[in-house]
Amino acid sequence: MSLGPITGGTLYGVGVGPGERDYLTLRAVAVIRAADVVAFFAKKGGAGTARTIVGDLVPKGRRELPLHYPMTTERPPHDPVYREELAAFYEAACAQLADELSAGRSVAVLAEGDPFFYGSFMHLWRRLVGRFPVEIVPGVTGMSGCWTRAGVPITWGDDALAVLPATLPAERLTAKLRDADAAVVMKLGRNLPKVRRALAEAGLTERAVYVERGTMHGERVLPLSEKEDDEAPYFSVVLVPGEGRRP
Numbered sequence: 001m002s003l004g005p006i007t008g009g010t011l012y013g014v015g016v017g018p019g020e021r022d023y024l025t026l027r028a029v030a031v032i033r034a035a036d037v038v039a040f041f042a043k044k045g046g047a048g049t050a051r052t053i054v055g056d057l058v059p060k061g062r063r064e065l066p067l068h069y070p071m072t073t074e075r076p077p078h079d080p081v082y083r084e085e086l087a088a089f090y091e092a093a094c095a096q097l098a099d100e101l102s103a104g105r106s107v108a109v110l111a112e113g114d115p116f117f118y119g120s121f122m123h124l125w126r127r128l129v130g131r132f133p134v135e136i137v138p139g140v141t142g143m144s145g146c147w148t149r150a151g152v153p154i155t156w157g158d159d160a161l162a163v164l165p166a167t168l169p170a171e172r173l174t175a176k177l178r179d180a181d182a183a184v185v186m187k188l189g190r191n192l193p194k195v196r197r198a199l200a201e202a203g204l205t206e207r208a209v210y211v212e213r214g215t216m217h218g219e220r221v222l223p224l225s226e227k228e229d230d231e232a233p234y235f236s237v238v239l240v241p242g243e244g245r246r247p
Contacts, residue, residue, distance in 0.1 A: 003027060003135070006034040009101050011132050012108040013115035013125060015139020016053045019216035019235070023140045024054070031137055032057045035108035037100050039065040041120050049235070050110035065100070065107075067093045094127045101132045113142040118165075118186065143184045143237055146214035150221045152241040155182050159242030166191035170198060177202035182242030188232035195238055196224070204240050212236040 006012070012031045017023035024032075032038060038058050042048030048066065051058075058064065070085045100107050111121040115136055125134060143163065147154045155161050162180035164173060165187045177183055177198055185195050199205045208224035213235045224238055 006031055006106050007133065008036065008104040008106050009132060010106050011097065011101060011125075011128055011134045012106065012137060013121045013134065014108050014110050014137045015114040016050050016110050016112060017140040018113055018142045018145025018214055019049075019053060020145070021053055021055060021057075023145065023215065024057075025137065025139065028137050028139065029057060031108050031135075032110070033059060034106070035062075036105035037063045037065055037107045038110065039067055039097065039107055040110040042066045042068055044068045048110075050112050053112070054110060063105075065096060067096070090123045090127065094124055097124065097128065098131070101128075111139070113145075114139045117141050142214065142235065143186065143239075146211040146237050147184075147239050147241070149214045149219060150209050150211050150239060152209055152239055154184070154239065155242045156244035159244035161242070166195050170194050174198040174201045177204055177240070180240070181244055183238075183240040185238040185240075188236050188238065189234065190232075192230045192232040196230075199224070199238070199240070207240050207243075209239040209241070210236065211239060 012035060014028050014031050016028060032054055040048045040051040042051065070089045097107055097109070109121055109124060111119045113119065115121040115125070115138070128134065159181035162176055162183045164176055164183060164185050166173070166185050166189070167187050168176070173194070188195060196205070199208050205225055210220070210222055210224040210227050212218070212220040212233060214237070216235065
C-alpha cells in the first residue's frame with residue numbers, strides 16, 4: 001500500500017522518534033521535507049525538542065510555525081489555572097493551524113516519539129479531526145528507545161507490560177506495579193521519590209533501571225538503586241524489565 005503524495009490542506013502528525021534522528025521513519029522524512037508548513041511545540045525562546053531532532057531535514061526557507069507553551073513546570077497539572085491556560089493555548093494553536101489548512105497548505109506537526117502516545121499533538125488532533133484531512137505518521141516511542149539503549153528486553157513470553165504515569169496517586173501506582181510483569185514509569189519529574197517508594201513496596205527496586213534522555217545527547221543509564229539524587233528531567237523513565245517464560 002502506498003501512502004501517496006503530501007496533499008495540500010492536510011494535517012500531518014509526524015512522530016519524530018525518541019531523539020536520535022536516524023530513528024525517523026521514511027514516511028516522516030518525506031512529510032517533513034515536503035510539507036508547506038512545519039509546526040512544532042516549544043518553550044518560549046527555544047526551538048523545541050522535536051524541531052531539534054529533525055535538524056536540517058526542514059528545507060531552508062520553509063515556513064515554520066512554533067507553538068509556544070504558555071508554561072511548562074511553573075504550575076502543577078492539577079491546578080485549575082494550568083488546565084485553563086493550556087486549553088486556551090491549544091485552541092489558539094488550532095486556530096493558527098486551521099488558517100494554514102484552510103488556505104490549502106499542508107501542515108506537518110512534529111511530535112516527539114509517537115503522536116498518539118502521551119503527546120501534545122493529540123489535543124490538536126481532537127479539535128481538528130473531522131474539519132480537515134489528517135494523516136498520522138507513527139514514530140518510535142521514547143520508551144522503546146530507552147529500553148533499547150539500556151539493553152534490557154522489556155517483555156518475555158506472556159509478560160504483561162504496564163505503562164504508568166508517575167503522576168498517579170501513590171497507592172494506585174504501587175498496586176499497578178504489583179500487578180505488572182513488566183513496567184515503564186513515565187513523567188517522573190518531581191515524582192521520582194514517590195516512584196522509588198512504590199517500587200520498594202512492590203518489591204521491584206532491584207529490577208528498576210533509570211534512563212535519562214534515552215538516544216539523546218546527555219543520555220544516562222543506570223540501576224535506579226545507584227541514582228543518588230531525586231532529580232529527573234522531563235525525558236526520563238524508569239524501566240522494570242519482565243522475567244517471564246524464556247525458551
